[in-house]
Amino acid sequence: MNGTTDDPTLHDRIELAYLPALADVREAVRVTLDAARWWRALRLLAYGAAALALLVAALELLLPGEPDPGTVAGMAGLGAAAVAAVHLMGWAVARAFFLSVRAQGEARAVVDAEGGRWAARDTEQVIRWAMLPRYAETDRLFVLLTPRKTGSGFAYLPKHGLADPADADRLRALLDRHSNRI
Incomplete structure (x- = not known):
């Protein structure tokens, strides 16, 4: 041996080229939110508030005496608004991100032993593996996630951006070496 490292896994380089798609961004945002503790807590709080508001409306209707239509309508509306807000928030975040x-x-991404590099017409971004220590895989995407302590940042790699479908296996192996699957 000549003293150099001939490990082919150190030289893996996977390239992607793709046009951003709203469905990809929505799925990446959904995965990111589902992985965030604060999102689960917020969703639980919204459903709890909705249940409490609907309970107040039901009590207003069921207790003796004439029910106050304003209280019933207001509480039912508040409950519906809490649930709608939690469902629409992910969509709104995805839509805003997609528009940008x-x-x-066209976006281009390169993933290798160092991390990922994303480039488009006016932007370039390099993210090292220390900032993307977690990932999730869906049918459409690989979603790379920031550490829990830094929030809920993400990057995504759509499978349709790979030159060859077999590259998905190579990309998965590379991610498994440098990141933890959730």
Whole structure:
């Protein structure tokens, strides 16, 4: 041996090229939110508030005396609004993010032993593995996630951006070496 490292896994380099798609961004945001403790707590709080508001409305209707239509309608509306807000928040975040990346046109990503590099018309970003220690895989995407302590940042790699479908296995192996699957 000549003293150099000939481990082919150290030289893995996977390239992707893709047009941003709203469905990809929505799925990446959903995965990111589902992985965040604060989102689960917020969702639980919204459903709890909805249940409490509906309980107040039901009590108003069921207790003796004439029910106050304003209280019933207000509580039912509050409960519905809490549930709607929690469902629409992910969609709104995804839509805003998509509009910004769509304006950049085709995206290119390179993932290797160092981390990931994303480039588009007016932007370039390099993210090392220390900032993306977790990932999740869906049917459409690999979603790379920041550490829990830093919040809920993410990057995504759509499988349709791979040159060859077999590259998905190579990418999964690379991610498994440098990141933890959740």
